[in-house]
Amino acid sequence: MQANFKIIVASLLLFTSLTHADTRIKGTGGVSSISGGGGGGLIPWATLGGLATQDQRSITGFITRANVDDFTLDVSGVALNLHNRVEFSLARQDFTIKANDAEISQDKYGLKIKVAGDLIFGPFPQVSIGVEKSALRDPATARALGARDDDGVDFYLSTAKAWIDGPLHRTSMLNFNIRSTKANQYGLLGYGGDNQDREFMLEAAAAMFLSRSVAIGIEYRQKPDNLSALIEEDASDVFLAWFPNKHLSLTAAYVRLGDIAGAQNQNGFYFSIQGGL
Amino acid sequence: MNTLVLFRSCRLFATMIGLATLIGCATTKPGETLYQRLGSAEGIANITELFVLEIANDDRVIAYFEDSNVQRFREKFNEHLCMITDGPCNYSGDTMVDIHVGMNVTEGAFTAIVEDLIEAMNKADVAIGTQNQVLDRLARLRPEIIYL
Numbered sequence: 001m002q003a004n005f006k007i008i009v010a011s012l013l014l015f016t017s018l019t020h021a022d023t024r025i026k027g028t029g030g031v032s033s034i035s036g037g038g039g040g041g042l043i044p045w046a047t048l049g050g051l052a053t054q055d056q057r058s059i060t061g062f063i064t065r066a067n068v069d070d071f072t073l074d075v076s077g078v079a080l081n082l083h084n085r086v087e088f089s090l091a092r093q094d095f096t097i098k099a100n101d102a103e104i105s106q107d108k109y110g111l112k113i114k115v116a117g118d119l120i121f122g123p124f125p126q127v128s129i130g131v132e133k134s135a136l137r138d139p140a141t142a143r144a145l146g147a148r149d150d151d152g153v154d155f156y157l158s159t160a161k162a163w164i165d166g167p168l169h170r171t172s173m174l175n176f177n178i179r180s181t182k183a184n185q186y187g188l189l190g191y192g193g194d195n196q197d198r199e200f201m202l203e204a205a206a207a208m209f210l211s212r213s214v215a216i217g218i219e220y221r222q223k224p225d226n227l228s229a230l231i232e233e234d235a236s237d238v239f240l241a242w243f244p245n246k247h248l249s250l251t252a253a254y255v256r257l258g259d260i261a262g263a264q265n266q267n268g269f270y271f272s273i274q275g276g277l
Numbered sequence: 278m279n280t281l282v283l284f285r286s287c288r289l290f291a292t293m294i295g296l297a298t299l300i301g302c303a304t305t306k307p308g309e310t311l312y313q314r315l316g317s318a319e320g321i322a323n324i325t326e327l328f329v330l331e332i333a334n335d336d337r338v339i340a341y342f343e344d345s346n347v348q349r350f351r352e353k354f355n356e357h358l359c360m361i362t363d364g365p366c367n368y369s370g371d372t373m374v375d376i377h378v379g380m381n382v383t384e385g386a387f388t389a390i391v392e393d394l395i396e397a398m399n400k401a402d403v404a405i406g407t408q409n410q411v412l413d414r415l416a417r418l419r420p421e422i423i424y425l
Contacts, residue, residue: 023337023383023384023385023386023388023389024384024385024388025388025391025392053383053384053385053388054384055383055384055385056385120416121416121419121420122419122420163413164409164412164413164416165409165410165412165413166409168406169405169406169407169409169410170405170406170409171409211405212395212405
């Protein structure tokens with residue numbers, strides 16, 4: 001897998017011309033979500049990752065670690081932005097159960113298309129549609145817990161609007177998603193179960209730039225509860241993101257992931273670093 | 278839905294915004310125009326001068342200004358900024374569309390100009406909240422400027 005990943009990253013880099021692809025306003029590409037695509041952390045946003053304009057292409061790569069009471073989640077991935085219209089993303093998630101050092105891994109493939117509007121300019125919000133395909137590398141845990149499938153596809157509709165002169169005269173943004181999913185804990189515990197099947201879930205985010213380089217925000221992700229053996233709860237986070245320049249971002253967050261696989265109230269910290277060209 | 282989780286996160290976020298308010302916006306006086314907050318005629322002239330210097334040193338956009346008369350640009354931008362911030366001026370230049378038609382100003386070039394103006398306002402010590410009010414008003418002109 002590691003070798004495959006490197007080949008894919010290398011081809012993406014070759015595919016992207018390394019001319020200036022940074023001419024959208026700093027921060028408007030957001031950061032990298034745990035699924036690989038541009039967004040906040042726990043959820044994708046309607047914005048496309050990177051700072052390519054309609055005349056450019058850009059690429060972002062990231063590493064993320066979330067460390068909650070009984071688990072860690074490590075994610076790495078890349079996203080390619082074509083003309084601020086289409087985003088392809090790829091991510092690998094490694095979920096570790098601290099108690100026995102067991103690991104569950106899955107691959108995420110994302111496609112997001114901006115269909116209308118603009119994040120900042122004009123009266124209409126930016127609207128994007130997206131697909132996330134996930135596949136578990138080892139389905140044993142998911143099967144044992146009663147999941148129906150070891151891979152699945154999510155569809156979502158995402159809307160984002162930023163106001164340059166927002167509340168407190170700070171540039172601020174709201175994002176809402178509606179997602180159709182069968183995933184149990186982002187797919188780490190498989191797809192579908194005895195309780196429910198495909199459902200619509202709501203996701204939301206709000207962010208504010210305190211300065212040109214520092215943003216704070218909040219995210220909420222509603223989640224299904226498909227496995228009768230376990231309780232799955234909604235997730236949320238509060239984040240602080242720093243954009244020292246147009247090619248780098250560092251994000252720190254406090255995440256509340258709720259009950260996961262029988263372990264209650266999983267809270268902890270989340271760190272992410274993103275580089276972009 | 279775990280409303281407690283949501284409630285706690287919202288409360289934390291509200292606290293962060295509250296702190297931001299304390300840090301950020303203690304300077305706005307009611308009844309003051311944006312023009313006054315920029316330092317009236319003197320402040321606007323200073324920002325214009327700094328803006329012209331930023332553009333002159335910006336390789337990303339300087340080509341667009343090859344055939345421009347710098348003195349005229351300075352004068353008309355000053356007037357425009359004054360008017361758009363509710364100052365006592367009337368913009369006497371050409372319309373945004375007339376100026377930019379045929380120039381094919383890209384989205385990227387527009388961003389570069391926005392960044393130059395931000396840098397000019399930074400150098401003029403304009404507070405970020407005031408900057409955002411100026412940028413918000415100028416951003417509305419974008420459809421009359423790019424890809425014409």
